[in-house]
Amino acid sequence: MPFVEKMQTRANCASCGSSFVSGAATSGDNYMWGGTYGNNNFLWSDSSSVYGYGRFTNFTDTIGQGNHTLVKGDVATRGHVDNPPTGKILRCEAPQKGSGVNKQVNMRKWDIGCMPNAVLDIWKTGVEYWGYTWSSSLSINDGYYEYDR
Numbered sequence: 001m002p003f004v005e006k007m008q009t010r011a012n013c014a015s016c017g018s019s020f021v022s023g024a025a026t027s028g029d030n031y032m033w034g035g036t037y038g039n040n041n042f043l044w045s046d047s048s049s050v051y052g053y054g055r056f057t058n059f060t061d062t063i064g065q066g067n068h069t070l071v072k073g074d075v076a077t078r079g080h081v082d083n084p085p086t087g088k089i090l091r092c093e094a095p096q097k098g099s100g101v102n103k104q105v106n107m108r109k110w111d112i113g114c115m116p117n118a119v120l121d122i123w124k125t126g127v128e129y130w131g132y133t134w135s136s137s138l139s140i141n142d143g144y145y146e147y148d149r
Helices: 124-130
Strands: 009-012 019-021 030-033 041-045 049-059 074-078 088-095 102-113 120-123 140-148
Touching (some): 049 074, 049 124, 102 120, 120 124
Parallel strands (some): 049 120, 074 102
Antiparallel strands (some): 030 041, 041 049, 049 140, 074 120, 088 102, 088 140
């Protein structure tokens, strides 16, 4: 049974019209999307954690969920498969620009989005943690996030 049908929905996506879920992925859920965009994004979960792997993109909204004014270090999850509580700390790991070395940064989930080609959206200047300069077309491949239930 698809994940959206298992959970109570909270709102419809403004981009695609499908429902967002009301909470975190449940234990044993596994999803893959974005292959038509030349990347593969994965989300899986177990009894203690939720894990996401794939492409990190960025967004520039001003206000997130809960009327939170978005700041550097805020992120959005893909609302169709994962909607952890607002303010939840996510351990995010991605390759540092030009180094070939991954760096882990704790960020906070303060928004949700459609993201048909990404596993996580980073609010504008948050990409600086990995040595990137923000641009509207910037994305980071091989990103990973996780959080404890």
